[in-house]
Amino acid sequence: MKDIIKLSLILGIFCTAAAFSLAGVNKITRPRIEMERKRVIKEALEHVLPAAKIITENKTIDEKTYYLGYATEDTTQSPKGFSFIAYGQGYSSRIQTMVGVNNKGTIEAIEILFQQETPGLGAKATETRPGEDTPWFQKQFAGKFADDIKVDKDGGEIVSITGATITSRAVANSIQKGIKWLSDYVKFEKEKTITE
Amino acid sequence: MEDKGLFKEFIKGIYKENPITALFLGLCPALAVTTSLINGLGMGLAATFVLLFSNIIVSSVKGIVPRKIRIPIYIVIIATFVTIVELIMAGFIPSLFRALGIYVPLIVVNCIILGRAEAFASKNSLGKSTIDALGMGVGFTIVLVFLGAVREILGDGKLLGHYLFGPEFEPVLLMILPPGAFILIGLILGTINWIEIRKNQKIFLKFKEKKLITTENPE
Numbered sequence: 001m002k003d004i005i006k007l008s009l010i011l012g013i014f015c016t017a018a019a020f021s022l023a024g025v026n027k028i029t030r031p032r033i034e035m036e037r038k039r040v041i042k043e044a045l046e047h048v049l050p051a052a053k054i055i056t057e058n059k060t061i062d063e064k065t066y067y068l069g070y071a072t073e074d075t076t077q078s079p080k081g082f083s084f085i086a087y088g089q090g091y092s093s094r095i096q097t098m099v100g101v102n103n104k105g106t107i108e109a110i111e112i113l114f115q116q117e118t119p120g121l122g123a124k125a126t127e128t129r130p131g132e133d134t135p136w137f138q139k140q141f142a143g144k145f146a147d148d149i150k151v152d153k154d155g156g157e158i159v160s161i162t163g164a165t166i167t168s169r170a171v172a173n174s175i176q177k178g179i180k181w182l183s184d185y186v187k188f189e190k191e192k193t194i195t196e
Numbered sequence: 197m198e199d200k201g202l203f204k205e206f207i208k209g210i211y212k213e214n215p216i217t218a219l220f221l222g223l224c225p226a227l228a229v230t231t232s233l234i235n236g237l238g239m240g241l242a243a244t245f246v247l248l249f250s251n252i253i254v255s256s257v258k259g260i261v262p263r264k265i266r267i268p269i270y271i272v273i274i275a276t277f278v279t280i281v282e283l284i285m286a287g288f289i290p291s292l293f294r295a296l297g298i299y300v301p302l303i304v305v306n307c308i309i310l311g312r313a314e315a316f317a318s319k320n321s322l323g324k325s326t327i328d329a330l331g332m333g334v335g336f337t338i339v340l341v342f343l344g345a346v347r348e349i350l351g352d353g354k355l356l357g358h359y360l361f362g363p364e365f366e367p368v369l370l371m372i373l374p375p376g377a378f379i380l381i382g383l384i385l386g387t388i389n390w391i392e393i394r395k396n397q398k399i400f401l402k403f404k405e406k407k408l409i410t411t412e413n414p415e
Binding site (some may be wrong): 082 | 228230231235261262264265266269272273276279280283284286287288290298301343352367369372373
């Protein structure tokens with residue numbers, strides 16, 4: 001009995017020391033990590049809504065965020081574009097993608113903010129080919145309507161990464177879901193009619 | 197005298213006791229992330245860094261750790277340290293963190309770290325444990341760089357991200373997938389075994405010549 005108490009105490013001391021070290025390091029690094037996240041989001045917004053002069057933030061009733069991009073400083077005019085972060089469970093991580101949508105409901109551009117997929121396979125989603133400026137996998141989303149945003153295997157127009165179906169599907173589906181979600185809060189001027 | 201001993205502790209990790217080819221530790225991350233040379237190098241360096249500090253800490257506290265609970269304590273130490281490294285990298289060197297990204301948390305499941313903590317650092321001096329970690333880390337990194345390079349060249353047609361062959365080159369996609377990794381490590385281990393058997397045969401023949409052995413069997 002005394003043995004168990006002694007062992008528990010020592011293990012407890014090590015765990016407590018570990019907890020304190022982690023809490024300490026976390027406290028020091030948290031503000032810098034937050035700052036970096038804000039910077040990454042700001043850059044992504046500018047990238048996916050290039051025509052916007054001003055971008056504002058809106059929160060829905062259930063605490064989700066989307067962004068509105070205005071062509072001029074005048075925010076009383078209709079926004080020209082919208083943006084949100086899509087989340088999708090990939091192969092080994094929850095992939096975060098910044099999606100820019102214009103007011104017609106087609107994608108302007110996307111930028112994957114975070115992924116920890118398999119290097120050489122799913123991680124290719126954020127790789128740029130030599131001589132190009134954006135990852136080919138993300139470039140292809142530009143100009144697409146929500147209905148077309150499924151991987152080729154699921155009948156859509158998105159070309160998946162060879163050997164990384166799960167990653168490709170996760171990105172495509174999260175974006176499609178996101179646009180459909182966004183359309184509940186924001187009005188798209190529909191160009192495609194049902195009769196087409 | 198102490199110098200010679202320390203050097204031996206270092207060099208054994210490169211070949212004689214290479215963590216991957218001799219001790220068969222760290223095979224999972226070794227096969228999983230070596231889809232390119234840079235990936236192999238990144239994982240090797242990150243793991244070496246953690247292994248070094250893990251050995252240092254484990255060796256330093258070996259006097260106060262009761263044998264019965266040594267494994268959970270080592271795991272707490274290693275996991276804590278890997279998380280600290282992750283947080284510091286994310287906070288102070290975000291560009292490097294994004295480049296190495298997935299490798300850092302993967303180190304927690306690298307058997308080499310726990311393996312060396314249990315087999316060596318918990319029973320040896322701080323100095324020797326440090327050198328052991330460095331040797332093991334370098335040996336690990338060498339194998340990873342080799343695996344990554346071969347798989348990248350054959351499976352992607354590139355090296356260090358640069359295309360080596362023209363567009364007509366059709367890469368062997370299998371090399372970049374898990375079966376390719378297994379096949380490659382199998383070939384490496386087979387080659388090493390062959391070299392060692394030849395070595396033993398030569399030694400055996402030499403001994404026979406000098407009439408030191410009379411049996412026929414090189415056991």
